[in-house]
Amino acid sequence: MTELDKTADSSVPxxxxxxxRWSPRALNPSATIGDEQFTALFEAARWAPSWGNTQPARFIAARRGEPTFDRIHGTLSRGNKSWAGDAAALAIGVARSVNDEGEPMPYGEYGLGLATENLVLQAVAEGFHAHQMAGFDREAARVEFAIPDDFEPLVAIAVGELGDLDGMPDRLVEKELRPRARHPLADLVFTDTWGTPLF
Structure with a gap:
């Protein structure tokens, strides 16, 4: 296993x-996720906040070695397929887009985002890493899993243990070794008027 210190360089602890929390691509192909740990990911997602407690988040998930894992893997983009097969588990996050009255679901995507972040942080708490991916074929996923029209597949997620960089393409090794970076708070949080930094 490659040891990489990717701790956030934050202004305060x-x-x-x-x-x-970071999103590695180098995953251990022999690592597994136990029943309780796997359940905990989705229990954490279930307890995410949502607008009016509408709970719009749904997931299709499986562990490596299960047929559904291979079906999820088959919807990934070529670049993500190259490494995500080593994950201990794969999932597709789906947001409910229409409510029971047939009207657009308020904040459905936001609710899925909150649930997914809960899942990701639970993965970290369980000793894993999670990598969220936009690179998957949403329509292929819809067809493969018979996702109803009033739900939108929005994100694929790989969960696993950190693995070795050996054998990875150079372009992926470079991404793994690149320091994590974010815009400074002064660019993100304002006070008084737009553009006036709070911090």
């Missing part, structure tokens, strides 16, 4: 779950 963050909780370790946040500071150490």
């Amino acid at each position: 963050l909780h370790p779950l946040l500071a150490t």
Whole structure:
């Protein structure tokens, strides 16, 4: 296993779950995720906040070695397929887009985002990493899993243990070794008027 210190370089200390969360591609192909740990990912997602407690998040998930894992893997973009097969588990996050009255679901995508972040942080708490991916064929996923029209597949997620960089393409090794970076708070949080930094 490659040891990489990717702790966030933050202006003030963050909780370790946040500071150490990152999205590796080098995953251990022999690592597994136990029943309770796997369930905990989705239990954490279930308890995410949502607008009016509408709970719009749904997931299709499986562990490596299960047929559904291979079906999820088959919807990934070529670049993500090259490494995500080593994950211990794969999932597709789906947002409910229409409510029971047939009207657009308010904040459905936001709710899925909150649920997915809960899942990701639970993965970190369980000793895993999670990598969220936009690179998958949403329509292929819809067809493969018979996702109803009033739900939108929005994100694929790989969960696993950190693995070795050996054998990875140079372009992926470079991404793994690149320091994590974010815009400064002065660019993100304002006060008084737009563009006036709070911090």
